Amino acid sequence: MRFPFLRAGTMAVLAAFFGVFAQAQFGAPAENSAFSIAQAQLIQPQELNRLLHAGGADKPLVLQVGSRVLFAQAHIAGSEYVGPGSQPEGLQQLKTRVSMLPRKTFIVLYCGCCPWNRCPNIAPAIRLLHDLGFTRVKALYLADNLGTDWVEKGFPVERSR
Numbered sequence: 410m411r412f413p414f415l416r417a418g419t420m421a422v423l424a425a426f427f428g429v430f431a432q433a434q435f436g437a438p439a440e441n442s443a444f445s446i447a448q449a450q451l452i453q454p455q456e457l458n459r460l461l462h463a464g465g466a467d468k469p470l471v472l473q474v475g476s477r478v479l480f481a482q483a484h485i486a487g488s489e490y491v492g493p494g495s496q497p498e499g500l501q502q503l504k505t506r507v508s509m510l511p512r513k514t515f516i517v518l519y520c521g522c523c524p525w526n527r528c529p530n531i532a533p534a535i536r537l538l539h540d541l542g543f544t545r546v547k548a549l550y551l552a553d554n555l556g557t558d559w560v561e562k563g564f565p566v567e568r569s570r
Contacts, residue, residue: 484567486566
């Protein structure tokens with residue numbers, strides 16, 4: 410559902426509020442829910458775009474943990490596909506990809522297949538990286554999906570061949 414009179418920032422605040430409200434009403438979010446990811450572990454699209462353009466030591470490794478079809482259609486420029494975070498084989502691919510990296514590597518995970526509150530992939534992937542000892546992991550907060558929250562904002566994308 411779209412509300413053209415509300416800006417993206419307002420929608421993010423409302424989503425966070427209702428997530429907290431739901432948690433207060435119904436207990437902690439499910440382990441695989443994107444709402445289980447702490448606010449401090451989130452990065453906004455404009456901040457990630459800034460970091461990617463700035464380069465240098467703060468440029469993160471960006472990994473897509475969602476659908477291969479979505480990745481082929483359009484993905485964040487320079488990002489890598491590692492498989493769906495909701496599937497054991499996707500988590501194994503993620504584990505393999507990061508196995509040789511220093512545990513202080515800055516990693517940003519994203520999915521973008523569906524609205525944040527329904528994403529099945531991001532929470533298991535971020536939890537795996539924390540369990541492996543990675544200390545600089547963020548989840549890209551895409552309130553609606555990659556198309557709305559990244560592509561339509563004019564941030565750089567690539568398409569697979």
